Amino acid sequence: xxxxxxxxxxxxxxxxxxxxxxxxxxxxxxxxxxxxxxxxxxxxxxxxxxxxxxxxxxxxxxxxxxxxxxxxxxxxxxxxxxxxxxxxxxxxxxxxxxxxxxxxxxxxxxxxxxxxxxxxxxxxxxxxxxxxxxxxxxxxxxxxxxxxxxxxxxxxxxxxxxxxxxxxxxxxxxxxxx
Numbered sequence: 284x285x286x287x288x289x290x291x292x293x294x295x296x297x298x299x300x301x302x303x304x305x306x307x308x309x310x311x312x313x314x315x316x317x318x319x320x321x322x323x324x325x326x327x328x329x330x331x332x333x334x335x336x337x338x339x340x341x342x343x344x345x346x347x348x349x350x351x352x353x354x355x356x357x358x359x360x361x362x363x364x365x366x367x368x369x370x371x372x373x374x375x376x377x378x379x380x381x382x383x384x385x386x387x388x389x390x391x392x393x394x395x396x397x398x399x400x401x402x403x404x405x406x407x408x409x410x411x412x413x414x415x416x417x418x419x420x421x422x423x424x425x426x427x428x429x430x431x432x433x434x435x436x437x438x439x440x441x442x443x444x445x446x447x448x449x450x451x452x453x454x455x456x457x458x459x460x461x
Contacts, residue, residue, distance in 0.1 A: 368397030
């Protein structure tokens with residue numbers, strides 16, 4: 284079904300038996316999408332990496348391919364597990380949603396290969412907005428710049444029971460809401 288049987292006139296997309304076969308970032312991607320009133324879906328497969336991205340949306344006027352591409356972009360930021368750092372602290376304690384209102388929206392934080400991944404919500408492109416925090420000591424982290432050098436401090440605050448309740452950055456705080 285992935286063997287090419289037909290080529291679009293623009294030579295950008297080819298077709299197998301029901302599957303489009305195209306090049307994305309120098310890789311062959313295979314997939315198929317569909318829609319009917321109120322529903323849209325897509326299946327994108329990267330055969331070389333053995334990854335598949337499936338998005339099903341019950342809405343019109345929304346591109347499921349945009350979400351599948353976003354998921355793929357986030358995974359492209361992941362490094363080989365053998366090269367991932369081992370966390371020296373329980374990163375799950377810091378994971379959650381933080382409220383930056385009234386100035387901004389929510390911030391999501393989750394463990395990511397021995398570090399914390401931080402991105403704003405809502406986000407058109409979470410992979411582009413992804414920031415990594417490296418643990419320094421205790422509840423103190425530092426932002427990792429694109430060149431892997433350490434940036435500013437991000438400090439988490441705990442309540443009397445030891446539960447993380449707040450994140451401080453640039454002398455501003457965000458309360459943990461879940």
